[in-house]
Amino acid sequence: MVVTRLPRPAMTYEEFLAWALREEVHAEWVRGEVLVYSLASLSHQVIVTFLSTLIGGFVDLAALGSVYPGPLQMKLPGSSGREPDVIFIASSNLVRVVADHIDGPADLAIEVVSDDSVTTDREDKFYEYEAAGIPEYWIIDPRPNRRRAYFYRLDEHGRYQPALTDAEGFYRSRVLPGFWLKVDWLWQAAEMNTTALLMEILGPERYVALAQDAWAKTRK
Numbered sequence: 001m002v003v004t005r006l007p008r009p010a011m012t013y014e015e016f017l018a019w020a021l022r023e024e025v026h027a028e029w030v031r032g033e034v035l036v037y038s039l040a041s042l043s044h045q046v047i048v049t050f051l052s053t054l055i056g057g058f059v060d061l062a063a064l065g066s067v068y069p070g071p072l073q074m075k076l077p078g079s080s081g082r083e084p085d086v087i088f089i090a091s092s093n094l095v096r097v098v099a100d101h102i103d104g105p106a107d108l109a110i111e112v113v114s115d116d117s118v119t120t121d122r123e124d125k126f127y128e129y130e131a132a133g134i135p136e137y138w139i140i141d142p143r144p145n146r147r148r149a150y151f152y153r154l155d156e157h158g159r160y161q162p163a164l165t166d167a168e169g170f171y172r173s174r175v176l177p178g179f180w181l182k183v184d185w186l187w188q189a190a191e192m193n194t195t196a197l198l199m200e201i202l203g204p205e206r207y208v209a210l211a212q213d214a215w216a217k218t219r220k
Contacts, residue, residue, distance in 0.1 A: 013081055017073060021100060026071045029081035030124075037083075043142055044112050048085045050189035051110060051140075055088060057198050058179050061210040065090040065107070066097065073101035074109070076132040082125060086110035088175065105132040107175045113141040126152075130160045136175045140186060149183045178202070 010032030011019070019034075020027050026037045040048075052069035059067050068087045075081045081101070088108035089097060096104040109129055111121040121139050129137045130152075137160060139150040151171050152160035165171045165183055172180045180201060185192055199207045 013075060016081065017101060020073070026083065028083055031079045040112075041114065044085075044114055046190050047112050047140055047142055047186055050186070050192060050194065052086045054181075054194045054197055055086065055108075055176065055179070057194060058176065058201065059088065061198070061202070061207070061214060062178065063091070063214075064088075064176065065092075065094060068102075074106055075101055075103050076105055076128060078128075078131070080128055082109075082128065084109040084125075085112045090175065105129070105134045107134070108136045108138070108173070109134050110138040110140065113139060113143065115143065126160065130154070130158070133158065136163075136173065142186065147187050149186060 011029075011034070012032070013029055016027075016029040016034060020029075026039075028035045028037070048069055052067055056067035059065055066089050068089070070085045070087070071083045072087060073081050073083060074087060084106065086109075087102060087106045089102065090107040093104070093107060096102050109125075111117070111125060113121050126137065126139075133154065135154050137152045139152075141148045141150070149165075149171070151163040151165075153163045153174055155161045163171065163174075169183045170180050171183060178201075185197065202210065
């Protein structure tokens with residue numbers, strides 16, 4: 001994913017948002033400067049689709065909020081508008097979802113690394129998301145010979161601390177109660193069946209019960 005700094009005069013976030021929606025570009029706004037991103041690779045999109053589908057299915061069944069795959073603008077307090085690859089907004093914060101963007105921090109932001117986004121994801125966005133108070137930040141690096149996943153949670157001082165996987169490679173989310181992810185699934189995402197994985201995460205009985213409850217609510 002190549003990042004291009006657009007040679008335009010500084011603009012307000014409102015001006016940027018109107019321009020980005022009109023031009024239908026994948027771009028971010030940082031202190032008035034516009035950063036335009038090229039199309040993502042297939043491997044990048046496979047993981048984004050996998051995570052948004054898996055987490056989205058879990059969130060729907062458990063009625064925890066909403067999940068949005070990028071590109072979707074997230075306006076942070078201060079001077080940046082970012083587009084995480086996957087965004088989770090808890091039910092209590094859905095007021096932040098407005099007509100054309102997320103007006104405030106997500107409860108979970110996920111970025112999938114590419115060669116040109118390493119510094120942005122690991123440094124720039126890391127500190128911006130930390131300062132904005134995003135409770136969990138995941139950085140997924142699927143590049144050949146790397147394949148690492150980094151999970152961070154805010155501590156009591158508002159600083160990100162690494163959240164480690166267990167001995168078997170499972171990560172258990174704090175903002176998604178009951179959700180866990182086996183990191184190796186990420187590297188096999190194209191072959192994984194998210195419905196089967198949801199049944200594994202929730203357990204077959206709970207999965208069926210939640211699905212029946214969700215179906216019953218649509219019949220009322």
